[in-house]
Amino acid sequence: MTVWIPTDDGHADLSSHDAFVGGAPHNTFARLRREDPLAWTDWDGGKGFWSVTRYNDIAELNRNFELLSSARGIRMEDQSYEEYLARRTFQETDPPEHTRTRVKVAKAFSKPVVAQFEGQIRQLCDEILDEALKEGVFDATKAIARQLPMRMLGQIIGVPDEDLPWLVEKGDALIANTDPEFTDHVLDRMETDAYRMMPFNSPAGAELYGYAQQLMSKKEQAGDTSGVLHLIRQPDVHGNVISDTEFRNFFCLVVAAGNDTTRYSIAAGILALCKQPELLDLLRSGDESIWETMPDEVIRWASPAMYFRRTATRDFEIHGKTVREGDKVLLWFASANRDDAAFDNPFTVDFARSPNRHMSFGQGGPHVCLGMWLARLEIRLLFQELAKRVKSIRQAGSHEFLRSNFVGGIKRLPIEVTLN
Amino acid sequence: MIHVTWKLADGREISAEVEPGRNLMEAAIANDVPHVVGECGGCLSCATCHVYVDEAWQAKTGAPEETEDAMLDITEAERRPESRLSCQIVAAPELDGLVLLVPEP
Numbered sequence: 001m002t003v004w005i006p007t008d009d010g011h012a013d014l015s016s017h018d019a020f021v022g023g024a025p026h027n028t029f030a031r032l033r034r035e036d037p038l039a040w041t042d043w044d045g046g047k048g049f050w051s052v053t054r055y056n057d058i059a060e061l062n063r064n065f066e067l068l069s070s071a072r073g074i075r076m077e078d079q080s081y082e083e084y085l086a087r088r089t090f091q092e093t094d095p096p097e098h099t100r101t102r103v104k105v106a107k108a109f110s111k112p113v114v115a116q117f118e119g120q121i122r123q124l125c126d127e128i129l130d131e132a133l134k135e136g137v138f139d140a141t142k143a144i145a146r147q148l149p150m151r152m153l154g155q156i157i158g159v160p161d162e163d164l165p166w167l168v169e170k171g172d173a174l175i176a177n178t179d180p181e182f183t184d185h186v187l188d189r190m191e192t193d194a195y196r197m198m199p200f201n202s203p204a205g206a207e208l209y210g211y212a213q214q215l216m217s218k219k220e221q222a223g224d225t226s227g228v229l230h231l232i233r234q235p236d237v238h239g240n241v242i243s244d245t246e247f248r249n250f251f252c253l254v255v256a257a258g259n260d261t262t263r264y265s266i267a268a269g270i271l272a273l274c275k276q277p278e279l280l281d282l283l284r285s286g287d288e289s290i291w292e293t294m295p296d297e298v299i300r301w302a303s304p305a306m307y308f309r310r311t312a313t314r315d316f317e318i319h320g321k322t323v324r325e326g327d328k329v330l331l332w333f334a335s336a337n338r339d340d341a342a343f344d345n346p347f348t349v350d351f352a353r354s355p356n357r358h359m360s361f362g363q364g365g366p367h368v369c370l371g372m373w374l375a376r377l378e379i380r381l382l383f384q385e386l387a388k389r390v391k392s393i394r395q396a397g398s399h400e401f402l403r404s405n406f407v408g409g410i411k412r413l414p415i416e417v418t419l420n
Numbered sequence: 421m422i423h424v425t426w427k428l429a430d431g432r433e434i435s436a437e438v439e440p441g442r443n444l445m446e447a448a449i450a451n452d453v454p455h456v457v458g459e460c461g462g463c464l465s466c467a468t469c470h471v472y473v474d475e476a477w478q479a480k481t482g483a484p485e486e487t488e489d490a491m492l493d494i495t496e497a498e499r500r501p502e503s504r505l506s507c508q509i510v511a512a513p514e515l516d517g518l519v520l521l522v523p524e525p
Binding site: 059062063065096098099100102103106107110112113230237277308361363364365366367368 | 458459460461462463464465466467469486487491493494495496525
């Protein structure tokens with residue numbers, strides 16, 4: 001049995017956020033992989049764009065940063081150079097510049113360093129589940145999936161717990177800036193461009209920056225030089241430091257990026273447990289080896305960052321078509337993760353899947369997710385603790401997806417659990 | 421083609437013929453060498469293709485460049501003087517017979 005059967009007619013408009021409210025339009029991706037692997041979409045909100053949907057094509061193009069640059073924007077929306085400079089982080093740069101910045105924080109997010117958080121994360125999982133499972137029937141996204149990455153954020157950037165709900169609300173307003181439930185400034189419905197110089201084109205970026213400035217000055221006064229926010233401000237090997245604007249944008253990125261992606265992976269994993277009951281049995285079977293492979297399968301299945309955009313630096317040919325210099329090219333990682341040329345039974349969740357060379361983290365390119373080890377660890381620990389407590393789990397109402405063609409996520413997931 | 425051998429921590433060995441010009445992370449993945457992952461595709465954004473170069477070959481593979489050197493600080497297995505990221509070692513005729521040790525995480 002599969003978890004979820006896509007219902008789109010195979011011809012969804014990939015530029016439309018509304019086309020994603022029933023989940024990613026996987027019938028469309030399947031048709032494009034089969035018939036039109038480099039597909040053009042006209043878009044009334046800006047210049048049209050190319051979509052790459054096959055696993056092997058994305059693997060080839062994602063690493064080729066000289067041909068497909070991140071330095072002209074990484075989402076579908078067009079940016080002027082002025083806007084680009086005002087809003088960019090190292091995510092919107094190419095090697096070697098990208099690497100010089102990334103290396104400053106790489107250690108803090110490396111597997112051995114992240115592994116030291118295990119005890120803390122397990123304790124957070126305990127607290128979250130004790131609280132949520134008391135209810136019997138509840139929204140798993142809100143009560144579980146949203147909680148863990150939010151509370152981890154506090155540990156990573158060193159802020160008081162009472163500030164976290166506000167920070168996450170602002171983070172949601174940035175990333176989910178196309179869903180009216182998360183922001184008053186819905187990106188594709190805005191009539192002014194008042195926020196175009198702000199991170200994610202959102203007023204929440206300015207509020208977060210104010211917060212970051214206060215936080216850093218408090219840390220400075222206290223002589224606190226711990227954490228990634230301090231590391232990113234250190235000079236690189238050439239003595240260059242990032243500007244205040246880039247620091248602001250990095251802060252917004254940290255608040256936003258690690259939060260909703262892990263949240264929506266956890267939510268997708270819980271939905272899988274509801275739809276494929278044998279998965280919970282497997283997690284409860286005592287077979288320890290499953291914990292090596294299940295986090296990556298949850299993350300493949302969820303594919304929360306559905307695409308990243310690149311921009312062609314010169315003309316090139318692929319599948320008999322010419323991509324022109326300056327054209328936007330979207331690499332649909334969510335489609336690659338359902339490509340049956342790369343995965344057996346891609347619509348089935350198989351916690352023992354191995355190897356599992358999914359692309360949810362943008363693997364195979366310089367921008368591979370910095371937080372991937374933390375995400376895997378959070379997911380493993382959360383599901384370990386859940387499996388210890390829960391005997392059965394079922395859906396207690398229909399789930400709802402975010403209105404976004406960028407972030408794929410179940411924003412509401414009513415479930416009912418019975419405990420051991 | 422050059423001959424490359426990966427020695428695994430459990431004593432197993434995997435050998436393959438590798439086309440000159442190809443980096444040894446890609447070659448390892450193509451030959452299903454365990455524990456060489458290469459999450460970033462050879463772009464120096466991760467350190468998941470870490471290997472130890474066999475003593476006899478260290479002079480020929482050379483020392484890591486600046487960025488590789490920094491990334492070698494975040495390997496999962498212990499960093500040693502013979503540590504390299506295998507994506508930065510490119511198959512070449514003078515490396516025919518190369519031996520790499522793959523650390524167990």
